[in-house]
Amino acid sequence: MQRAAVRAAVASARAPSFLLRNRRPPNVGAARTLATNAFTNGAAGSTSYIRKFTLAIVSSLVLGSAYIAYKGSNPFLARVSLLSNSDDQTAFSGNVKDDVRIRKIVAVDHESLYTGTLPADGRLTKDTLDGRGGRKVLEMLTPEEATAKLRQSEESYLVGRERGVYRYDVVQLPSNDPIEDDHAERIIEVPSSVTAADEGKASTDWMFWGVFDGHSGWYTSAKLRQLLIGFVARELNATYKASSANPKSKIPSPEAIDAAIKQGFLRLDNEIIHESVEKVLKGSSKPAAAELLAPAFSGSCALLAFYDSQTNLLRVACTGDSRAVLGRRQTDGKWAATALSVDQTGSNKDEAQRIRDEHPGEEFAVSNGRVLGGLEPTRAFGDSLYKWSVETQNIIKSKYLGRTPSPRLKTPPYVTAEPVVTTTKIQPEKGDFVVMATDGLWEMLSNEEVVGLVAKWLEGQNKVKNPSAASRISSFFGFGGDSQKNLPLATNHDGNQDDDGQRVPIRQKQYGIKAQDDRFIITDQNCATHLVRNALGGKDSDMVCALLTLQSPYSRRYRDDLTVEVIFFGEGDKSGNVVVNEVASSKSKTQ
Missing domain, CATH: 3.60.40.10 (PPM-type phosphatase domain)
Structure with a gap:
């Protein structure tokens, strides 16, 4: 189940931007349908879409399954914010700009890379083992950072x-x-x-x-x-x-x-x-x-x-x-x-x-x-x-x-x-x-x-x-x-x-x-x-x-x-x- 959700998210990330604009699925099932259609209709398209950083954006693909396990059974897709190349923004949980809990992240999937958003309480972290203590956080840098x-x-x-x-x-x-x-x-x-x-x-x-x-x-x-x-x-x-x-x-x-x-x-x-x-x-x-x-x-x-x-x-x-x-x-x-x-x-x-x-x-x-x-x-x-x-x-x-x-x-x-x-x-x-x-x-x-x-x-x-x-x-x-x-x-x-x-x-x-x-x-x-x-x-x-x-x-x-x-x-x-x-x-x- 977790792997299916990740695959659906990856598929939606690879979809051409016109498939993502003005699409607001009413529920998680619809989100999966959209992701599946996007994958079958457009995922095999131009590599310029796959490799473009600001194309369709998805939550963390690096450790997506770990995040699902942490949050429970289905919230992964329910909290994703999809961004296209245009100024239009749609989100399953409201506008990203109005939700202070949402932070930008970077995700890597094989040879492709995407930017996206992740709830602040779901950030990917790793305690360091170098003897100095501290924690690494996978989180999109702001322009100032x-x-x-x-x-x-x-x-x-x-x-x-x-x-x-x-x-x-x-x-x-x-x-x-x-x-x-x-x-x-x-x-x-x-x-x-x-x-x-x-x-x-x-x-x-x-x-x-x-x-x-x-x-x-x-x-x-x-x-x-x-x-x-x-x-x-x-x-x-x-x-x-x-x-x-x-x-x-x-x-x-x-x-x-x-x-x-x-x-x-x-x-x-x-x-x-x-x-x-x-x-x-x-x-x-x-x-x-x-x-x-x-x-x-x-x-x-x-x-x-x-x-x-x-x-x-x-x-x-x-x-x-x-x-x-x-x-x-x-x-x-x-x-x-x-x-x-x-x-x-x-x-x-x-x-x-x-x-x-x-x-x-x-x-x-x-x-x-x-x-x-x-x-x-x-x-x-x-x-x-x-x-x-x-x-x-x-x-x-x-x-x-x-x-x-x-x-x-x-x-x-x-x-x-x-x-x-x-x-x-x-x-x-x-x-x-x-x-x-x-x-x-x-x-x-x-x-x-x-x-x-x-x-x-x-x-x-x-x-x-x-x-x-x-x-x-x-x-x-x-x-x-x-x-x-x-x-x-x-x-x-x-x-x-x-x-x-x-x-x-x-x-x-x-x-x-x-x-x-x-x-x-x-x-x-x-x-x-x-x-x-x-x-x-x-x-x-x-x-x-x-x-x-x-x-x-x-x-x-x-x-x-x-x-x-x-x-x-x-x-x-x-x-x-x-x-x-x-x-x-x-x-x-x-x-």
């Missing part, structure tokens, strides 16, 4: 170094629990004796920004947060010192600088993958082995930007499928989006061919767009199962922990941490900016949408430090004033990557988003938060609230962990300091 969740980790810094960067914004939004992403930023003042700086300059700034997209755990990305910038900086320091001692060439060649960055990446991955095994085999402690090997068993992509204030050169080193995009104003006053990295996955034809060339005759070296049919990124830190030999994996399994090697593993390593490095001449005087983000953002927004949103945010904030850039920013892509129209909109939602190997925003197809000129909104002081909000639905407050209400592990079906950094080039104040921008940072970051 959603905004608080979006902003809880945001950071913004004002850079008064007079070295070509005046601000950078950062935000993270978890989907996994805990978040598997990480990030790191560092500014290193390097003496002129190392960099051969121009006369009159006592030092040069090396500025680093990194975003790290972990998978199969948070351990590898945390290791990168702690160590990667230091490893790269040491290699750069050695390279610059060697060149400064050479009377013929005091500045390293571009190839030497790129090689130093790559060497820093590879040395850290060697420590994670191979040196950890050496340390484990020398000892006999399983707890120590678990700690040492955790970053090797999990994995992480890495995107690192290195800016040299002396040359205004920005180098972006990419290992994996995080992405950096440059926003630059053109001579006609419009802004263009230029990718500074290429997504490195098995769906990238060049990357797939590289691996096949390195492992000739191995049919499953790349299968279904994944390495050995399992791992999507073709370059990553950690991921020892794709790097260790069969012998090493068997030793680790027998003595400590691990799993049986894949039968497809023949000639490892299949995955490398070596990055692809690109170099771009930054033009601070023109107000260049760069967006760095893990792949969770790029499966929601295109490069052009992201650059357009940043440019629109700059206009709305009226905080462009460079007057020449501010004077014409409203001409971006042909829009001006407060109009939201004419922002670039992604249209390619088919497939996983475009012809250039870049991920396309496939989530928009999953969510049923149409190319609406007015779907974006500007309401955040932090630009990175602004991008995340618009990636999750923008003006569609219900969608934003629904996506933010979902908890792990269900949330991972609809959104990934998100880490976004926005770097603004130009000249700030002359204090020489880096300070927290309090208006765009959460309270926890300003204290």
Whole structure:
């Protein structure tokens, strides 16, 4: 009986909206008849109806049967409020707005997601077992609560170094629990004796920004947060010192600088993958082995930007499928989006061919767009199962922990941490900016949408430090004033990557988003938060609230962990300091 009620509720939720409008069944039996008719007549319809968040809304499908058992035999359908895409609302127990006992909830049914309502006294709860006490409640976030969740980790810094960067914004939004992403930023003042700086300059700034997209755990990305910038900086320091001692060439060649960055990446991955095994085999402690090997068993992509204030050169080193995009104003006053990295996955034809060339005759070296049919990124830190030999994996399994090697593993390593490095001449005087983000953002927004949103945010904030850039920013892509129209909109939602190997925003197809000129909104002081909000639905407050209400592990079906950094080039104040921008940072970051 309980299962029948749940099925009826699910069927009514999947019905096209025209079947739900102006239908007020006089009793529960009629409600079941309506649900059955809706299921047989319309449930097999367009998937855009099934996946659209604000379609027909039903009470909790996650634990609906548990709620029926709690309330008794039939009240489940008797208290449901069905909402259509129109402003019409019908309810079995009166108008939702007039019933303070009704609260919004989010429900998950297989791969579909719905928003709905639930009586306040029937909320789904779970006592936590983490030793801290407390209770989790499955309840739709209000717009205010959603905004608080979006902003809880945001950071913004004002850079008064007079070295070509005046601000950078950062935000993270978890989907996994805990978040598997990480990030790191560092500014290193390097003496002129190392960099051969121009006369009159006592030092040069090396500025680093990194975003790290972990998978199969948070351990590898945390290791990168702690160590990667230091490893790269040491290699750069050695390279610059060697060149400064050479009377013929005091500045390293571009190839030497790129090689130093790559060497820093590879040395850290060697420590994670191979040196950890050496340390484990020398000892006999399983707890120590678990700690040492955790970053090797999990994995992480890495995107690192290195800016040299002396040359205004920005180098972006990419290992994996995080992405950096440059926003630059053109001579006609419009802004263009230029990718500074290429997504490195098995769906990238060049990357797939590289691996096949390195492992000739191995049919499953790349299968279904994944390495050995399992791992999507073709370059990553950690991921020892794709790097260790069969012998090493068997030793680790027998003595400590691990799993049986894949039968497809023949000639490892299949995955490398070596990055692809690109170099771009930054033009601070023109107000260049760069967006760095893990792949969770790029499966929601295109490069052009992201650059357009940043440019629109700059206009709305009226905080462009460079007057020449501010004077014409409203001409971006042909829009001006407060109009939201004419922002670039992604249209390619088919497939996983475009012809250039870049991920396309496939989530928009999953969510049923149409190319609406007015779907974006500007309401955040932090630009990175602004991008995340618009990636999750923008003006569609219900969608934003629904996506933010979902908890792990269900949330991972609809959104990934998100880490976004926005770097603004130009000249700030002359204090020489880096300070927290309090208006765009959460309270926890300003204290």
